[in-house]
Amino acid sequence: GESVGLHLPTLSVQEGDNSIINCAYSNSASDYFIWYKQESGKGPQFIIDIRSNMDKRQGQRVTVLLNKTVKHLSLQIAATQPGDSAVYFCARGSQGNLIFGKGTKLSVKP
């Protein structure tokens, strides 16, 4: 069956370093992929999305890379800050249907 998974459940980085959060997926029938951030006690927050016909997309301090050959998605956060500490989810979607990964907890050490 289709699934969206994560390589690492937790990630700890030093403040100022770059963070890379990875996500693997098993189904190729996706129109887009989305990354979300969820802080403790809050709802998910949209970070960035990427269409399946793209390889890379950049936002403010974030870059998403999509490798369709190996079915791998990554979120890169530049100059990680304490405010980036949260759980990060990837999701894949087609039309309006969305399937989420389990999440990676990012901890930023001062």
Add this chain to the structure above:
Amino acid sequence: EAQVTQNPRYLITVTGKKLTVTCSQNMNHEYMSWYRQDPGLGLRQIYYSMNVEVTDKGDVPEGYKVSRKEKRNFPLILESPSPNQTSLYFCASNRGLLGTDTQYFGPGTRLTVL
């Protein structure tokens, strides 16, 4: 202020007692959706709506109903709640299709079914 609101934020109920969780957005978004979040299972989509009177099942629709009679509202209905529907529920909206624009989430509704 652009936002998605949900009510109630917390609810404790008993098995079989019908309930409705409301969701409203003030951004004139076409797309709305409901998710549940459970420890170890993550977020799962329940239902989504691409526009008024258009609804589709997500990953876990069993035991839930929705309606989209007007663009701003997308209530989630549990006709006969059961304890396995105890969860944290989120509503969200998008201006257009997912993958084309920012998705906005509501603050969540924590539901306990005894």
